[in-house]
Amino acid sequence: MSTPDVVIVGGGIGGLSAAFALSRIGLQVRVLEQAKEFGEVGAGIQLAPNCTRILDDYGLLEEAKARGVVPERMVMRDAVDGSDLTSLDLRDLERKYGFPYLVIHRSDLHGLFLEACREAGVELLTEQRVAAYSHEGDTATATTEAGTVHEAAVVIAADGLHSVARKRFIDDQPVNSAYVAYRGTVPIAEAGRPVDLSEVVVYVGPRCHFVHYGLRGGDLLNQVAVFESPKALAGLEDWGTPDELDTAFAGTCDAVQQGLPHMWRDKWWRMYDRDPITTWVDGRIAxxxxxxxPPLQYLAQGAIMAIEDGWVLAGHVKRLLGDDGAVDWAGALAAYEAVRPEHCRRVVLTARAWGELWHLDGVEREQRNVLLRAREADDYSFTDWIYGPTARFPEDEPAMFEPIPLVSAHRDLVHDVPRPAAYCDDMCELDAVPDAEQVWCVGAVVLDAQGRAFLQRRGPDRSLFPGCWDLVAGHVEPGETLREALAREITEETGWSLQRVVRDLGVVVYTGNDGVRRHEVSYVVEVGGDLTDPKLEWDKHTEYAWFGRAELPRILQNSPPFDQLLHDTVARALQP
Known part of the structure; x- marks a missing residue:
């Protein structure tokens, strides 16, 4: 084999798009794919204007549009009640940014780049599992498990989440989000319900969300169901299973429920990202x-960032390509590394925060909904930083948006999950007296030196949730503040004394087996006293135990709804 200018390891969307971009400027490019054939696993993918702008530059946009769908509207709805929260007019979005918002099947986009690479003369090799990288002087190599050495002026590692090359830069591991995605792509005729294919829809709910949109000219309906796995939070190996899918979406609206039967139940995708790094170039390896x-998917920018990477790198290579055909690779790689890591850092971290926003519950969910409903339809302040032209130089990177604190939501509008009448958004709420017309409870999570949570089992004769594990908890008496009730319950149930409230775990609203609707606010607390000798009220409780992450599944043995409610509260308390 002749020596190419560039070897790219990885034949996914990122690797192929970079290969095409570099071949367009006259470079000889070889792509190494570990599988037996080039292909893409998955379903739909969303392409925002920052990507379709690049496809247009490549001369591929019209074909991409022909293979996909150009929707007219993107809408976010509440997964619990189905109400609209906010939307984007995608026709106006195209007018603003100059390029459309497109949805397409991943395999169709991958096939588009594969065909373009073949036509451009890119060398495409399969069954090339790269095990090692090296560089010396003005060359770099990628060596396969079979011992084949591929040499070039530059080796680009587009080898994915579990990258071998990344180990040259940092000894890290993928970050487990504890969320899992189920997908289901069906012919629109088999959807079983009317679907407006002019919309891209996301239903956001407590620890779950559901997405649907059309593909392949509207012939297919793509659906994605994502949820937080209690088994993952508990540290179990077998997590994200179909039984968890059903439980996670049990409280969602009819529109979501109607889509769930179409999810593929024989495979699911666990969601990982990695912490951002700033060094992407080591000599002639990038x-x-x-x-x-690798990001979480909440901004729909994962594949887009990879396409942008190749476009930016190719732009600098073209800029530094001499008349004799020689490339200033040191300059091109330095320019690439000067701009892309910071942009991608922003996307990775914002995607994490966006996911947290989607999955809020209780008062925070209502605050989010109020703020989203207040957004003006033509307000693009949250998309300008990401949908505008891709920066090739650091000075061209646009400013980030200004986050809006949840607590700025007008309290008169946050009504579905009320707080005490004197509620405010820091620890002073502890001195509030709840509305006497509502039933309020407080719960205390006490942690020991090993970070385990104290729970006690309710007696079998208790009228409310008999035999269930519970926090140190009880009702707020008339005229009592939350702080007073918390201190009293801790002393009455354990003999310990409240020393400090560490953090608020939020409010849950539930109806018990006695038919009473309760609002319970829980806190992580520090207490005084001997943690090895709690003075239980033995006429009300039968045993106590300390629960770490490994013990969390035991809580799910509680009767509903106290199984999931308590599990999630304790899981939040155990998070660092």
Missing amino acids: LLGDAAH
Whole structure:
């Protein structure tokens, strides 16, 4: 084999798009794919204007539009009640940014780049599992498990989330989000319900969300169901299973429920990202795509960032390409590394925060909904930083948006999950007296030196949730503040004394087996007293135990709804 200018490891969307971009400027490019054939696993993918702008530059946009769907509206709805929260007019979005918002099947986008690479003369090799990288002087190599050495002026590692090349830069591991995705793509005729294919829809709910949109000219309906796995939070190996899917979406609206039967139940995708890194170049070896910046999917920018990487790198290579055909690779790679890591850092971290926003519960969910409903339809302040032209130089990177604190939501509008009448958004709420017309409870999570939570089992004769594990908890008496009730319950149930409230775990609203609707606010607390000798009220409780992450599944043995409610509260308390 002749020596190419560039070897790219990884034949996914990022690797192929970079290969095409570099071949367009006259470079000889070889792509190494570990599988027996080039292909893409998955379903739908969303392409925002920052990507379709690049497809247009490549001369591929019209074909991409022909293979996909150009929707007219993106709408976010509440997964619990189905109400609209906010939307984007995608026709106006195209007018603003100059390029459309497109949805397409991943395999169709991958096939588009594969065809373009073949036409451009890119060398495409399969069954090339790369095990090692090296560089010396003005060359770099990628060596396969079979011992084949591929040499070039530059080796680009587009080898994904579990990148071998990344280990040259940092000894890290993928970050487990504890969320899992189920997908289901069906012919629109088999959807079983009317679906407006002019919309991209996301239903956001407590620890879950559901997405649907059309593909392949409207012939297919793509659906994605994502949820937090209690088994993952508990540290179990077998997590994200179909039984958890059903439980996670049990409280969602009819529109979501109607889509769940179409989910593929024989496979699911656990969701990981990695912490951002700033060094992507080691001599003549460079990271690209998920090898450098795997994100969670909430901004729909994972594949887009990989496509941008290749476009930016190719732009600098073209700028530094001499008349004799020689490339100033040191300059091109330095310019690439000067701009892309910071942009991708922003996307990775914002995607994490966006996911947290989607999955809020209780008062925070209502605050989020109020703020989203207040957004003006033509307000693009939250998309300008990401949908505008891709920066090739650091000075061209746009400013980030200004986050809006949840607590700025007008309290008169946050009504579905009320707080005490004197509620405010810091620890002074402890001195509030709840509305006497509502039933309020307080719960205390006490942690020991090993970070385990104290729970006690309710007696079998208790009228409310008999035999269930419970926090140190009880009702707020008339005229009592939350702080007073918390201190009293801790002393009455354990003999310990409240020393400090560490943090608020939020409010849950539930109806018990006695038919009473309760609002319970829980806190992580520090107490005084001997943690090895709690003075239980033995006429009310039968035993106590300390629960770490490994013990969390035991809580799910409680009767509903106290199984999931208590499990999630304790899981939040155990998070650092």
